[in-house]
Amino acid sequence: MKRFMVAVIVLLIVLTLFRGFIYRTIVKYDEIGTRSAIEISNPILLQLIESKIANKSIGFKEVIEISRDLTIEQLEFTTKDSSNDPNDLVYSKLANCIGYAAMFNSLANHLINENNLEEEIEAKHRIGKLNLLGIDLHQYFDNPFFKDHDFNDIINKSTGEIVSVDPSLCDYLMIHTISKK
Numbered sequence: 001m002k003r004f005m006v007a008v009i010v011l012l013i014v015l016t017l018f019r020g021f022i023y024r025t026i027v028k029y030d031e032i033g034t035r036s037a038i039e040i041s042n043p044i045l046l047q048l049i050e051s052k053i054a055n056k057s058i059g060f061k062e063v064i065e066i067s068r069d070l071t072i073e074q075l076e077f078t079t080k081d082s083s084n085d086p087n088d089l090v091y092s093k094l095a096n097c098i099g100y101a102a103m104f105n106s107l108a109n110h111l112i113n114e115n116n117l118e119e120e121i122e123a124k125h126r127i128g129k130l131n132l133l134g135i136d137l138h139q140y141f142d143n144p145f146f147k148d149h150d151f152n153d154i155i156n157k158s159t160g161e162i163v164s165v166d167p168s169l170c171d172y173l174m175i176h177t178i179s180k181k
Contacts, residue, residue: 024179026133029151029164031180033127038102040110042087048074049110058115060156063123064163067107067154068176071167075100100168101125101150108154122155126164131181151178 015022040046052066078094086106089095095103108123127148129136151166164178 020175028131028181029128035125045090071104072171097150097168104167124153
């Protein structure tokens, strides 16, 4: 019994430490569409952004980190109907995957525009399907809530690097990047 418990504890530690690698290996996001960016106009949200970027040099990595951190700090996940507009979400704090991705994308685009990085970095709000070991997970749900799943791509135009982020997944499992099909 003692060996079994040690094995379970070691397995849990390994799964925790390598959760990102494991997730990216077995779950792939298949892009099926995009959503338009929403411009940030809420003064509270603009002030939050300013407090995060004060005296910082902003580049590719910082756009991702600041957008991710602010999104996670501001939102809590809900399966109920909620706004997808970051200007509203700053008050309600409740969002589904669409709201999380919209907030992340709006923050990233704001940072890109304010720092004149349009020629270097691009942010895209994507609609996708989750595939577990090649199997579309959405086919097993009748609820319209599970018909698709939103995520984001941040593209470094200079290098061609694309970093894909699922902000709602990041909030709950602290997995910072995902893999696309």
